[in-house]
Amino acid sequence: MDIQQTDFPGLCVITSQVFSDKRGFFKETYQQQRYQEAGINETFVQDNFSHSSGGILRGLHYQIKRPQAKLVFVIQGEILDVCVDLRKNSPTFGKSFQIKLTAENHQQLFVPAGFAHGFYVLSPQADFMYKCSDYYFPEYERTLLWNDPALEIDWPLNGEPILSEKDQMGRPLNESEIFETL
Numbered sequence: 001m002d003i004q005q006t007d008f009p010g011l012c013v014i015t016s017q018v019f020s021d022k023r024g025f026f027k028e029t030y031q032q033q034r035y036q037e038a039g040i041n042e043t044f045v046q047d048n049f050s051h052s053s054g055g056i057l058r059g060l061h062y063q064i065k066r067p068q069a070k071l072v073f074v075i076q077g078e079i080l081d082v083c084v085d086l087r088k089n090s091p092t093f094g095k096s097f098q099i100k101l102t103a104e105n106h107q108q109l110f111v112p113a114g115f116a117h118g119f120y121v122l123s124p125q126a127d128f129m130y131k132c133s134d135y136y137f138p139e140y141e142r143t144l145l146w147n148d149p150a151l152e153i154d155w156p157l158n159g160e161p162i163l164s165e166k167d168q169m170g171r172p173l174n175e176s177e178i179f180e181t182l
């Protein structure tokens with residue numbers, strides 16, 4: 001596997017090693033020792049899988065009190081993954097990072113605790129998987145407004161995105177709860 005650091009402290013892009021043969025391909029999507037050697041020391045306690053149609057936008061989500069680091073990747077289709085740094089003491093606080101993740105490019109994004117995370121589905125269908133370093137606590141979950149102008153996110157929209165009611169009611173950055181200690 002190959003690991004590329006980004007300008008955002010702790011946020012990195014992992015490209016899996018793919019073993020192709022006449023049957024198809026094989027890859028490891030997580031191997032604790034190798035990921036730890038690459039600096040990803042989280043203990044993952046929950047795996048999630050979501051299926052979405054084209055034009056769906058999920059996010060931008062984060063949990064207060066029990067923030068989750070996430071290792072995210074696409075099983076089928078193409079998405080634009082977006083993270084916003086909510087760590088007050090980070091040099092990239094308030095800035096957004098975006099990357100196209102596809103089933104074909106075999107890339108994963110490791111998102112440290114303290115980011116809001118979301119994605120927009122570019123293909124007709126997308127299957128999305130991620131490992132989380134903490135459990136889901138709906139009472140601690142918050143939504144950062146996906147189109148808050150302060151975030152300057154250039155979403156490659158194809159028409160109006162389809163959002164959950166919760167995500168339509170996201171709060172802008174200046175009303176969001178930020179991470180003072182991460």
Ligand SMILES: Cc1cn([C@H]2C[C@H](O)[C@@H](COP(=O)(O)OP(=O)(O)O[C@H]3O[C@@H](C)C(=O)[C@@H](O)[C@H]3O)O2)c(=O)[nH]c1=O
Binds near residue numbers: 135
């Ligand atoms: C996230 C989550 C949701 N749920 C339930 C709650 C709800 O009834 C249903 C759908 O939840 P949501 O609408 O929050 O699903 P979704 O919008 O896909 O939420 C996810 O979005 C992406 C962008 C993330 O980063 C994830 O951490 C997570 O917040 O699933 C769980 O039971 N466990 C979980 O861990």
